[in-house]
Amino acid sequence: MMRAVTVTVNGVSHTTGVEPRTLLVHLLREQLNLTGTQVGCDTSNCGACTVWIDGDAVKACTVLAVQADGREVTTFEGISDGVSMHPMQQAFHEQHGLQCGYCTPGMVMTAIKLLEANPHPTDEEIRHGLEGNLCRCTGYHNIVAAIRSAAEGVPA
């Protein structure tokens, strides 16, 4: 009952066999060893598993691997070049926007898309943009500050 899927992940095409019920997050983590994407809740509440599919932020724990067949997936590992950090990663660093770091991949993946949709958000808009991502460490204060700071670096 294996299905062949071809998924382009971080620019590299992978063809692999999966059970139809395999979650995308498990394809990424278990088969492709991209462990930057985390699992925190099983119910799409926490957003630690957020990746981009064809440019949209989605929760990889709620997408079947077969649904990603033929599509482009970007994971947390794919947003920087391996030498310097993405400006959003840098902003999280500079604003102390992470503590344990477990929710951070999902937060950053969501935050980048948030600013793409709304380059100069208010704090309230940032908070609403994060409603699908949970953090227990930071109280969100410095996550909001990081996204605000990243937005200030975005040309008007």
Added chain:
Amino acid sequence: MAVAVDTTRGMGASALRKEDGELLTGQARFIDDIKLPGMAHMVVVRSPFAHATITGIDSTAARRLAGVSAVYTADDLEFAAGVPCASNPTGQVRQPERPPLAKGKVRHAGEPVAIVLAADRYVARDAADLVQVSYDVLPAVIGVDAALASGAPLVHDQYPDNVCVVIENVTDGVEEAFAAADVVVKQTLHNQRTIPGAIEPRGVVAHWIGSSDELMVHSSTQIPHFVRTFLAICCNVSEAKVRVIAPDVGGGFGGKLNCYAEEFIAAAASKQLGAPVKWIEERSESLVATIHGRAQDAHMEIAADGEGKILALRAHYIQDVGSYLQLLTPSIAHLTLFIAEGCYDIPQVDLKVTEVFTNTVPTDACRGAGRPEATHAIERTMDALAAEVGISREEVRRRNFVREFPHPTNTGITYDSGDYDKTLDRALEVSDPAGFEARRAEAKSRGRLLGRGLSTYVEICGLAPSAVTHAIGLTPGGWESATVRIHPTGKVTVITGTAPHGQGHATSWSQIIESELGIPFDDVEVIHGDTAFAPYGLGTYGSRSVAVGGTAIHKAAGRVRDKARQVAAHMMEASPDDLEFQDGAFRVKGSPDRSTGMGEVAFRAWQGFDLPEGVDPGLDETVFFDPPNFTFPFGCHICEAEVEPDTGRVEITRYVAVDDCGNVVNPAIVDGQVHGGVIHSVGQALYEGVIYDEDGQLLTSSFVDYLIPGAPDVPSVETYRTETPSPTNPLGVKGIGEAGTIAATAAIVGAVCDATGVRDIDMPLQPERVWRAMNEGGAA
């Protein structure tokens, strides 16, 4: 050649965290990222019933499923001891046996009954559903009132009243004080059951290496050394052959301050199977497998004179401990008792804790651990006293603050230092009380009710010294270890016994080294969480790490410096007393051109020749530090909240936190701890609560039902600080990990009660509950 050395990141600097690089690029290694060759996935079959006798387990169908390696029950795995409890406050605690896998009976929904092992995690999960367990269901007892009622079903047959322990602390003149009082206020506070809620669930990877009989265990834990000790005891293996590694740990909040059944089961299963075994907790599983917190009722009575000066406090706490005792379960409410008096000078106390078994998940330390409960109870009762006497809530506190330090409490501890007026003054100064009525009127013009609440708290950090931890019935001591090792090239390795999971210890400990040794922050590497490297460490909990572990590093660095001074003096043919140490170099006083850097000293100490008489080679010092006392951070938090009268919905419009945690190593990290701590309690105050039905089924069994607040649900937190150094340790530090959580609920509930005019409302202040309180009356 002169090289610019960055030494701007010592004590007191908001150094950017050195932990962040890996965490921000997907290179971190959390427990589920660990894969070992031949590893089997473990899925736990759990009891669906709160109380039942197991009459049979049929694993035939599960074993037959293709890909299943094994199914084990209590009959298949050997344990030399049960799940440990290392707390016995009175020496009289009833400690029921708890086998890692249930034998005969289950006592809460979620108790482990069997395990399934398979190479594929999906197959293991499928097979778990095929294990047929037969039960005779017994009546369950849910909630302390039901458990204490006469004729209640018994959680453990041998304990005929469901009572685990009673702890009392009564002074001689309580009755007389109440008889003489002008005013007596009474209040019952319900501190609802909550979860720690780390976003990374628990997990363990156990590898029993048969050829050498060694056990290597990765666990998402706050206490790797305790896990090692209890693995050795429970799984009957030499502790010298057990290595426990806490990899990157995705939050703890007390939920990973434990030695859990699954750690022992995975280790025993690995031995039996002959392969590594991995268990990763699912979230819905976490709600029934990881400890819960709070679950405490406080029956409060304060006797005071007509001016609001307290004469006596009577506080009787009823603690729901759940079905079994986890590592520190009985001590949590004991911490409530210790800090029952709060910031106040109270002449007489009658304090009593009754801990009660119920058919629920065991409770244990959840961020704050007994102190949020104590603070909520005393602070809400102080508000009631203010109302009764007819003075402001600030004034009632000022009339009762402790002002002389050290201050011995009626509970046998001694507050080390404090200035409670200072934090209250600062909070008032920054929160604009004068403008409150205008803000209230403006809110009213929008149809909203605005209220203001405050909480003045003191808390206990760094459980120590070991003589005291022993006296209060804790098995482990209260010390911490540190190694500071200078390499021949002048770089530094610090090995700490603390076990961070978000607190930024690698950063803060590097700052301490830079200040002590003048060696740049970037030249310091911090190792933690691996028992193969570290001397025994007690881990990270109870806001202890900086006061105990940070001080251990300070002391180890001091010993390194003392030894280096002797070597340097010898190298410069000077007396050690004639050297001064500055910016990482020893200089001969009066001859500033004669200097020897720490790196040169380290190189000579490594070469080992021509050392001063009696000085051994190497620069490598280990310290075990046992502090002389706890530390007692304090502060004042002020909350303003609006209530929508038609719906009861609450919105926090301003939150001001003034905390005094002594001297500060890294202000940015301290602020971050306050932000997270406060919002944890915003969760408890407004949203969170574990709910069981009367049969002991958990109704809040996922994050759909148990509401961890998101960014739109919570306010920004304004942080301010005063600094009153602790005399308990040479760094003058106290601790900050839990302060926000301890302070916040009373300020938030106080604000909502002020807005609505209701005397008290039980948490969580969900809209329906607030609306009902406004329209039908609040809590007693």
